[in-house]
Amino acid sequence: MKIVTWNVNSIRLRIDLLERLTDEMAPDVVCLQETKCPDDLFPHEALTRLGWEHVACHGQKGYNGVAILSRRPLREVRTQAWCERPDCRHIIAEVDGMEVHSLYIPAGGDEPDPAKNPKFANKLRFLDELTEWFAATYGPRDPLVLAGDFNVAPLPTDVWDHKKLLKVVTHTPMETTRLALLQQTLDWVDTTRAFVPADEHVFTWWSYRAADWRGANKGRRLDHVWVTPALAPRLTGWEVHVDARDWPQPSDHAPVAAVLAD
């Protein structure tokens, strides 16, 4: 069972890249973020042609949007709203005895000060609400997968320069401490870091503004697949499909995979 998460940055614009992802990564489940597509315009027919017969989507016009694509049937599809906002950022479905969550945590704007920047305040509240909800709703023995664009780079090696980014949104202590609290709720296993030592850099996002993204390599690890301890013994592999950042008209995020034994 291979689970991929990808911030696609427009599902309609990048449907051909989703075909390439399907071919090159051969996932069983794909969690998408930033689909930027209302549900009535979601490209179901194109996805069916790619073999994605089971699709759950939760989208709106222009912004946000999440989806789950699956080879096998999805059950109990539902969505979650946060911070009393209409944003489409969280969809949940059961597949093969697991509950899969596709999650898009807010970016948070530029200024990392909740008193000055309402978007950053909203991001912190979003993280706090998630933490309270997971702690109240589930236990570590529930078989859960939490995958998505968390918009937080938790470890010093999850950014290209830890010191330079401490005051940059995605890597501030206000965000990383909150993400750590979320991780503690169910003793979530960060699947990429189950394989890559904490002193090694891993990135999943590179800005569109870099002239030479690969050469400069000023990346951040914003995309994550977490599993509960119930699923952790089945974890057998990981991948960041970095080459996807070089596909024609790419997303600025690379797909991230976790592999679980069947």
Added chain:
DNA sequence: ATGACGATTCAAAATCGA
């Protein structure tokens, strides 16, 4: 320090991303 890019939207310039 600024801007660099890219997607979307009542279709031109603004907003958002991170």
